[in-house]
Amino acid sequence: MRVTIKDVAKKCGFSITSVSLVLNNKENKIPESSRQIILDTAEEMGYRPNRLAVGLLKKKTKLLGLVIPDNSNMFFSELSKSVEVAARKRGYSLIYGNTSDVYSRDYEYLKLFVDHQVDGIVITKSSHLPEKDDIRNMEFLEKSGVPFVVVDRQPKGFKSNMVTVNNVTGGYLATRYLIEQGHSRIGCFTGPLGLTTSQQRLEGYKNALAESNIDFDESLVVEGNFSSGFESKAMTRFIDEKVTAIFCQNDIMAFGIYREANKFGIKIPADLSVVGYDNINLCDIVYPGLTTIHQPIDQIGEESVRILTNLIDTSEEVPVEVKELEPKLVVRSSVLINRGGK
Amino acid sequence: MRVTIKDVAKKCGFSITSVSLVLNNKENKIPESSRQIILDTAEEMGYRPNRLAVGLLKKKTKLLGLVIPDNSNMFFSELSKSVEVAARKRGYSLIYGNTSDVYSRDYEYLKLFVDHQVDGIVITKSSHLPEKDDIRNMEFLEKSGVPFVVVDRQPKGFKSNMVTVNNVTGGYLATRYLIEQGHSRIGCFTGPLGLTTSQQRLEGYKNALAESNIDFDESLVVEGNFSSGFESKAMTRFIDEKVTAIFCQNDIMAFGIYREANKFGIKIPADLSVVGYDNINLCDIVYPGLTTIHQPIDQIGEESVRILTNLIDTSEEVPVEVKELEPKLVVRSSVLINRGGK
DNA sequence: ATTTGTTAAGAAAACGCTTACAAATATCAT
DNA sequence: ATGATATTTGTAAGCGTTTTCTTAACAAAT
Numbered sequence: 001m002r003v004t005i006k007d008v009a010k011k012c013g014f015s016i017t018s019v020s021l022v023l024n025n026k027e028n029k030i031p032e033s034s035r036q037i038i039l040d041t042a043e044e045m046g047y048r049p050n051r052l053a054v055g056l057l058k059k060k061t062k063l064l065g066l067v068i069p070d071n072s073n074m075f076f077s078e079l080s081k082s083v084e085v086a087a088r089k090r091g092y093s094l095i096y097g098n099t100s101d102v103y104s105r106d107y108e109y110l111k112l113f114v115d116h117q118v119d120g121i122v123i124t125k126s127s128h129l130p131e132k133d134d135i136r137n138m139e140f141l142e143k144s145g146v147p148f149v150v151v152d153r154q155p156k157g158f159k160s161n162m163v164t165v166n167n168v169t170g171g172y173l174a175t176r177y178l179i180e181q182g183h184s185r186i187g188c189f190t191g192p193l194g195l196t197t198s199q200q201r202l203e204g205y206k207n208a209l210a211e212s213n214i215d216f217d218e219s220l221v222v223e224g225n226f227s228s229g230f231e232s233k234a235m236t237r238f239i240d241e242k243v244t245a246i247f248c249q250n251d252i253m254a255f256g257i258y259r260e261a262n263k264f265g266i267k268i269p270a271d272l273s274v275v276g277y278d279n280i281n282l283c284d285i286v287y288p289g290l291t292t293i294h295q296p297i298d299q300i301g302e303e304s305v306r307i308l309t310n311l312i313d314t315s316e317e318v319p320v321e322v323k324e325l326e327p328k329l330v331v332r333s334s335v336l337i338n339r340g341g342k
Numbered sequence: 343m344r345v346t347i348k349d350v351a352k353k354c355g356f357s358i359t360s361v362s363l364v365l366n367n368k369e370n371k372i373p374e375s376s377r378q379i380i381l382d383t384a385e386e387m388g389y390r391p392n393r394l395a396v397g398l399l400k401k402k403t404k405l406l407g408l409v410i411p412d413n414s415n416m417f418f419s420e421l422s423k424s425v426e427v428a429a430r431k432r433g434y435s436l437i438y439g440n441t442s443d444v445y446s447r448d449y450e451y452l453k454l455f456v457d458h459q460v461d462g463i464v465i466t467k468s469s470h471l472p473e474k475d476d477i478r479n480m481e482f483l484e485k486s487g488v489p490f491v492v493v494d495r496q497p498k499g500f501k502s503n504m505v506t507v508n509n510v511t512g513g514y515l516a517t518r519y520l521i522e523q524g525h526s527r528i529g530c531f532t533g534p535l536g537l538t539t540s541q542q543r544l545e546g547y548k549n550a551l552a553e554s555n556i557d558f559d560e561s562l563v564v565e566g567n568f569s570s571g572f573e574s575k576a577m578t579r580f581i582d583e584k585v586t587a588i589f590c591q592n593d594i595m596a597f598g599i600y601r602e603a604n605k606f607g608i609k610i611p612a613d614l615s616v617v618g619y620d621n622i623n624l625c626d627i628v629y630p631g632l633t634t635i636h637q638p639i640d641q642i643g644e645e646s647v648r649i650l651t652n653l654i655d656t657s658e659e660v661p662v663e664v665k666e667l668e669p670k671l672v673v674r675s676s677v678l679i680n681r682g683g684k
Numbered sequence: 685a686t687t688t689g690t691t692a693a694g695a696a697a698a699c700g701c702t703t704a705c706a707a708a709t710a711t712c713a714t
Numbered sequence: 715a716t717g718a719t720a721t722t723t724g725t726a727a728g729c730g731t732t733t734t735c736t737t738a739a740c741a742a743a744t
Contacts, residue, residue: 002487004730015694020732029691046485051457052403053730056394056699063437063458071426072623077419084413084440093454095405096438098426112435115393116405143388145344228627255627262629281414282624285570285597287604346700357724362702371721395700398729 003045012041023049055117064092064308065113067106067123071098073227074280075250075295076124079151082301083122090309092119103129107137114144120308121148127192127226131156147311149304153197161311163303163323167197170293170327171204171247174275177291177329178245179212182339183273186214187243189234189253191226198223201249201277217241224253231256239264244339245273251280254290254334273335289332296325345387354383365391397459406434406650407455409448409465413440415569416622417592417637418466421493424643425464432651434461445471449479456486462650463490469534469568473498489653491646495539503653505645505665509539512635512669513546516589516617519633519671521554524681525587525615528556529580531599533568533591540565543591543619559583566595573598581606586681587615593622596632596676615677631674638667 005023009016014034022030022038030038055061064087068076084094095118097109103126113121121141125134138158141148150162178186188205191198206216222237224230226249235257238246248254254276258268266272268288276283276292283290303323311318347365351358356376364372364380372380397403406429410418426436437460439451445468455463463483467476480500483490492504520528530547533540548558564579566572568591577599580588590596596618600610608614610630618625618634625632645665653660 002730005732006730016731017695017733018693021693024732026733031692034692046482048453048457048486050398050459050730052394052398052459053699054732056392056398056701056729057731057733059699061394071413071423072416072420074414074416074419077416078414081413081440081442084438085442093451093458094438096426096436098423100423100427111390115390116435117392117394140388144390228623252627255624259627259629259631281570282597285594285601286628287601289601344700347702348700358701359703359725360723363723366702368703373722376722392700395729396702398700398731399702401729 002050003047004050005047008038008042008045008047011045012037014038023047059117061117061119062092063116063118064094064305065109065116065118065121066094066096067099067109067113067121067125068097069099069101069124069126070227073252074282075278075297078280078297079124079300082298083151083304084301085298086301086305090305092305092309099126101126101128103127103133107133107140110137110140114141114146118146119312121146122151122304122308123148124151125153125155128194134158147308149308149311151300151304153195156196159320161307161321163300163307163325165295165300165325165327167200167327168204168207170277170295171201171249172208173204173327173329174201174247174277174293175205175208176211177331178247178273178275178335179208179214181245181273181335181337183245184212184214185241185243185245186220187234187238187241187246188221189230189238189246189248189257190221190223191249191253193223198226198249205247224249226250227252228256231260235260235264239266243272245275245335247275247277249277251276251278251283251290251292254292255282255286258286269334269336273339275335279330283330283332288334291332291334292330293327294330295327299325344392345389346392347389350380350384350387350389353387354379356380365389401459403459403461404434405437405458405460406647407437407439407451407458407460407463409439409441409451409455409463409467411441411443411466411468412569415594416624417620417639420622420639421466421642424640425646426643427640428643428647432647434647434651441468443468443470445469445475449475449482452479452482456483456488460488461654463488464493464646464650465490466493467495467497470536476500489650491650491653493642493646495537498538501662503649503663505642505649505667507637507642507667507669509542509669510546510549512619512637513543513589513591514550515546515669515671516543516619516635517547517550518553519673520587520589520615520617520677521550521556523587523615523677523679526554526556527583527585527587528562529576529583529585529588530563531572531576531580531588531590531595532563532565533595535565540568540591547589566591568592569594570598573602577602577606581608585614587617587677589617589619591619593618593620593625593632593634596634597624597628600628611676611678615681617677621672625672625674630676633674633676634672635669636672637669641667 009019022035071077099105106126134155138155150160222234276290279292279294283292351361364377413419441447448468476497480497492502564576596616618632621634621636625634
């Protein structure tokens with residue numbers, strides 16, 4: 001049986017009240033002598049407060065819930081780490097739900113978190129969440145009254161607190177850089193086109209092309225899944241289409257392209273230039289270093305938690321906040337510089 | 343204000359008891375007519391049970407705590423995913439603490455989890471946890487009475503429920519394979535030597551050498567950190583020592599070696615053979631595919647949770663269980679086959 | 685001796701829920 | 715009608731805390 005405050009009180013002969021007061025450092029003039037006795041017995045008995053009881057009473061758990069689609073995807077594992085760091089800084093702990101991109105679990109975790117009385121929720125939805133479910137989830141959260149922040153992937157047709165990185169800019173930056181280096185036949189290896197994330201990056205790609213008067217060619221776009229499995233198919237297409245550069249919508253897919261290129265004896269960057277997206281740790285470790293679009297992951301975590309705790313701490317209505325962070329290009333060695341000379 | 347069972351009861355005119363009974367599907371012959379009314383009002387009001395209250399009363403939270411050192415290390419992010427999957431299968435959710443390898447946080451999270459009344463704890467300790475703290479943590483857990491399982495990294499001088507993969511075997515398999523392919527000057531790029539994990543893999547390396555009558559050479563061993571940062575230093579040494587193959591004690595460090603090799607124009611596997619450890623997803627994506635030691639991550643998660651839930655469910659004393667899983671060699675393309683001919 | 689003030693410590697309610705038990709009502713045989 | 719039994723619903727205790735409100739004790743002031 002776990003030792004309770006009652007046990008401590010009994011053992012040292014003080015009342016529950018006094019023990020509680022002392023243990024919580026309330027300035028309720030318990031004389032130092034009594035204080036010490038209480039502190040010592042609690043320590044000696046290995047007393048630990050029951051957070052369920054406290055939470056029940058105070059209606060605060062200091063717990064945040066995090067829903068992410070796939071923790072074995074480095075972008076998300078780094079993201080969850082950054083949320084965790086930001087949360088701990090403010091005295092919150094994380095309950096964490098990995099949906100493995102099975103979208104029905106988004107809802108399950110949301111319910112679980114609400115049931116556990118978390119003080120706030122950070123959610124990045126699953127890749128293939130149908131719009132209907134997306135809205136259902138958002139409405140559930142709204143109705144539950146638990147503050148929440150949507151991260152990275154925005155829900156369609158629903159306005160809520162949100163932290164994103166400007167994906168249009170990201171796609172644009174990547175593509176423009178390739179164009180600047182002399183490329184004009186540029187493949188685009190996208191994420192699931194059901195995600196606004198992918199669509200926006202594609203939009204940025206188109207914008208950059210348009211700006212340089214390069215016609216958009218549908219057949220240079222290949223849809224992937226933000227993971228591995230489609231690189232082979234993609235590479236075949238890109239070879240057929242004689243692209244000289246590929247904009248991959250995430251780093252993992254870029255690494256897949258690396259492998260395929262190697263298989264075909266295609267040299268990066270000499271024969272083929274590649275730009276990734278995310279700037280995960282591995283970009284530096286791989287050879288040649290992957291030029292990519294950096295997402296400020298730490299900032300995403302920090303901002304999400306900031307908005308969330310702000311929501312939690314202020315009783316008045318807070319206006320919906322949408323924080324859009326800016327991506328930036330990180331140049332390494334996977335793009336052939338100044339192709340064809342200036 | 344959140345809607346409680348009381349609110350539901352009031353709204354539909356039944357007692358709290360009846361509502362509770364129906365909502366929990368107890369077979370307490372509430373007539374179907376009443377049942378439906380209750381179910382409908384609860385649904386309509388968006389009632390969600392307060393798990394704090396339930397936990398307080400039942401002394402079960404269906405929550406498991408997980409402490410891991412670094413979620414941005416793929417081995418651990420995959421591990422945490424596997425624990426999560428195994429937990430969910432049995433109706434448990436995960437609270438999750440990432441220590442970022444700051445070892446004082448191991449203890450903090452342990453306390454937090456106990457305070458939150460988790461039903462069980464899975465812990466992989468931080469890389470540089472001093473023995474003193476290690477034992478303190480273990481004793482704390484023991485005293486708390488919360489069932490726990492130690493994963494992967496074993497505490498020194500403490501016997502507890504544990505799931506590991508046989509690291510000696512792993513080191514042996516990697517090294518023997520290199521020897522079989524004709525290598526005899528084999529570098530060993532280790533993890534932090536303060537971890538038994540690293541020491542055991544090194545031991546396996548030595549065993550394989552001894553078996554083939556190759557003298558162990560201290561200068562072929564370079565200590566790393568299971569992450570990146572030491573590859574450059576390591577590579578310099580390995581080149582000086584004219585090794586033809588390197589056994590890296592994890593995959594991330596192997597990728598670092600890939601990069602360094604490329605910098606020096608050294609071809610893998612033609613000029614240098616590399617074996618990794620962990621078999622993270624990336625091994626397949628990288629080129630050349632990394633030959634490595636597979637750790638059965640899914641099994642680790644499954645076994646940990648199995649042992650844990652077994653501990654939770656059985657009231658009698660359960661004998662300490664140490665589950666040692668077997669690693670296996672996964673051959674890809676980073677080792678030159680049959681060097682020097684047969 | 686009574687009042688007032690000060691200090692120390694305890695009693696009790698409440699948080700939302702489950703569940704053992706009690707009560708009320710309906711059903712039926714006598 | 716009487717009691718017995720089955721069916722349905724309600725009462726209340728208790729889980730471990732925090733916190734408001736009392737009480738108790740005693741010294742100082744009138």
